[in-house]
Amino acid sequence: MATRRTQALSRDRIVAAAIELLDAAGEGGLTFRALSERLATGPGAIYWHVANKEELLAAATDGVVASAVGAGIREVALGLFTATEEHPWLATQLALQLSRRPWGSVAPRIFEAIGREVEALGVPAGSRFTATSALVHYILGAAGQNAVNTRAPVAVGDREEFLDGVATAWEALDPAEYPFTRAVAAEVRGHDDREQFLGGIELVLAGITAVHGLAPRHPGTGLESGRGRNPGPRRGAGG
Amino acid sequence: MATRRTQALSRDRIVAAAIELLDAAGEGGLTFRALSERLATGPGAIYWHVANKEELLAAATDGVVASAVGAGIREVALGLFTATEEHPWLATQLALQLSRRPWGSVAPRIFEAIGREVEALGVPAGSRFTATSALVHYILGAAGQNAVNTRAPVAVGDREEFLDGVATAWEALDPAEYPFTRAVAAEVRGHDDREQFLGGIELVLAGITAVHGLAPRHPGTGLESGRGRNPGPRRGAGG
DNA sequence: ACCTGAACACCGTTCAAGT
DNA sequence: ACCTGAACACCGTTCAAGT
Numbered sequence: 001m002a003t004r005r006t007q008a009l010s011r012d013r014i015v016a017a018a019i020e021l022l023d024a025a026g027e028g029g030l031t032f033r034a035l036s037e038r039l040a041t042g043p044g045a046i047y048w049h050v051a052n053k054e055e056l057l058a059a060a061t062d063g064v065v066a067s068a069v070g071a072g073i074r075e076v077a078l079g080l081f082t083a084t085e086e087h088p089w090l091a092t093q094l095a096l097q098l099s100r101r102p103w104g105s106v107a108p109r110i111f112e113a114i115g116r117e118v119e120a121l122g123v124p125a126g127s128r129f130t131a132t133s134a135l136v137h138y139i140l141g142a143a144g145q146n147a148v149n150t151r152a153p154v155a156v157g158d159r160e161e162f163l164d165g166v167a168t169a170w171e172a173l174d175p176a177e178y179p180f181t182r183a184v185a186a187e188v189r190g191h192d193d194r195e196q197f198l199g200g201i202e203l204v205l206a207g208i209t210a211v212h213g214l215a216p217r218h219p220g221t222g223l224e225s226g227r228g229r230n231p232g233p234r235r236g237a238g239g
Numbered sequence: 240m241a242t243r244r245t246q247a248l249s250r251d252r253i254v255a256a257a258i259e260l261l262d263a264a265g266e267g268g269l270t271f272r273a274l275s276e277r278l279a280t281g282p283g284a285i286y287w288h289v290a291n292k293e294e295l296l297a298a299a300t301d302g303v304v305a306s307a308v309g310a311g312i313r314e315v316a317l318g319l320f321t322a323t324e325e326h327p328w329l330a331t332q333l334a335l336q337l338s339r340r341p342w343g344s345v346a347p348r349i350f351e352a353i354g355r356e357v358e359a360l361g362v363p364a365g366s367r368f369t370a371t372s373a374l375v376h377y378i379l380g381a382a383g384q385n386a387v388n389t390r391a392p393v394a395v396g397d398r399e400e401f402l403d404g405v406a407t408a409w410e411a412l413d414p415a416e417y418p419f420t421r422a423v424a425a426e427v428r429g430h431d432d433r434e435q436f437l438g439g440i441e442l443v444l445a446g447i448t449a450v451h452g453l454a455p456r457h458p459g460t461g462l463e464s465g466r467g468r469n470p471g472p473r474r475g476a477g478g
Numbered sequence: 479a480c481c482t483g484a485a486c487a488c489c490g491t492t493c494a495a496g497t
Numbered sequence: 498a499c500c501t502g503a504a505c506a507c508c509g510t511t512c513a514a515g516t
Contacts, residue, residue: 008480008481009480009481031507031508031509032508032509032510033507033508033509041481041482042481042482042483042484043482043483043509043510044481044482044483044484044510044511044512045480045481045482045483047509047510047511048479048480048481049480052509052510053509053510091334092334092335095330095331095334095380095383096331098383098384102384102405102408103404103405103408103409108409108412108417108420111419111420112416112417112418112419112420115419115420115423116418116419119419128419128423129423129426129427129430129435130435130438130439130442131442132419132423133381133384133435133439134377134381134438134439134442134443136380137377137380137381137383137384137439138373138376138377138380138443139380140380140383140384141334141375141376141377141378141379141380141381141383142372142373142376142380144334144337144376144379144380144383145337145341145372145376145379165342166341166342169341169342170342170347173347177351178347178351179351179355180350180351180354180355180358180367180371181347181350181351181354184354184367184368184371187368188368191368196368196369196372199369199373200369200372200373200376202446202450203369203370203373203443203446203447203450204373204377204442204443204446205446206445206446206449206450207441207442207443207444207445207446207447207449208442208446209449210445210446210448210449211441211442211445216449247499248499248500270488270489270490271489271490271491272488272489272490280500280501281500281501281502281503282490282491282501282502283491283492283493283500283501283502283503284499284500284501284502286490286491286492287498287499287500288499291490291491292490292491
């Protein structure tokens with residue numbers, strides 16, 4: 001596994017190695033010493049290609065996001081969701097990069113993909129920013145929750161154990177103070193993260209279409225369709 | 240304000256000092272050495288009351304959240320939002336605590352307040368977990384975005400400058416690849432974070448009521464002034 | 479231009495020793 | 498029980514010196 005120094009050092013090779021280290025050992029596993037050992041060089045050499053650790057983490061995050069994000073809104077969302085499963089450290093970094101470096105390439109990439117879909121949905125121009133932001137915020141918040149443990153990669157069994165631990169802790173809460181949380185605690189145990197995540201997306205989309213009197217689009221993602229009330233004033237779906 | 244050692248060390252005093260350090264100098268400002276200096280003791284003494292830095296950050300986060308969270312859904316959301324303005328480090332910590340320590344007291348506190356409101360809204364029992372999670376995820380994602388810079392406290396002028404920088408960066412993006420992001424870039428500049436945040440909450444709530452065929456509830460919280468009572472009538476879709 | 483690796487100024491955490 | 502503070506095993510980052 002020790003890489004031979006057949007190639008010269010490059011930013012791309014450094015970022016790739018950083019992603020490998022993060023995947024293998026979590027955020028704590030990425031150090032300049034471990035990185036330089038893996039690249040068969042000294043810690044100082046990395047600084048020729050990368051300004052500092054913050055930039056390195058930004059580049060690693062962007063690298064994963066770039067290859068994970070698809071075209072439509074559900075592809076973007078699911079892509080990010082799946083990516084946080086494969087790279088548990090990504091969730092924290094997503095939140096960090098988006099809030100600390102919105103001028104970077106991660107934020108526009110996500111924003112653009114979601115925004116186009118919002119536009120295609122027929123949301124009027126003046127409301128697109130708010131609607132897109134709401135979706136992006138939901139996706140980021142949910143992706144963040146999806147990261148079970150950013151210290152180390154998690155096996156499937158660990159995940160079940162983790163959820164069981166959460167459910168048990170919630171069930172042990174004070175009944176007087178936490179009636180609701182106790183009531184839903186059992187649902188934590190077996191719930192499907194992906195399904196719940198997609199359900200949330202449909203909820204936000206339903207809100208966007210309802211508020212603007214648009215015809216709800218339904219992708220057939222397994223969520224029961226909202227029947228009943230007709231949502232507000234009709235307005236041409238637009239061209 | 241160097242604290243004289245009039246009182247004995249205690250967990251509460253340590254956590255309070257940690258919050259002060261975080262507020263004053265951001266996440267980087269909280270070190271056991273700086274903390275022990277402020278408390279007029281040695282770094283080792285802190286470990287008698289607190290297991291490690293992770294637990295200290297969890298306690299600091301919980302302390303702020305506990306005093307920020309109100310009763311209703313909009314009080315909870317606005318409370319968290321305002322708290323992240325006053326304590327910029329909180330946004331990152333919220334995301335971290337919720338994803339890494341959902342068995343802690345931060346997660347149930349937020350979950351409970353939102354969940355009760357979802358219940359009161361008339362959402363059927365089987366859908367409450369999903370609806371509550373969607374709201375919590377949105378709130379956390381949005382609160383995370385609200386943290387402009389977790390390194391140091393931000394003045395009002397800095398915030399405008401920051402938003403202007405983001406807008407400028409977005410306007411400089413490739414027109415072929417980022418048409419949507421470029422189109423909304425100008426809106427970044429002057430936008431009201433709080434208004435946009437509350438608008439997102441209404442969007443998600445509208446989705447929840449629409450999907451379940453419930454009558455949308457009127458918010459009753461003024462969007463323009465955070466603390467003022469007596470909201471004006473809202474535009475948009477009505478029943 | 480690119481890389482080396484020792485050195486600097488820090489960290490979180492521990493622990494024998496004190497009161 | 499509670500506190501002290503030196504010591505340990507690390508960090509990210511720098512920089513004179515090499516190629």
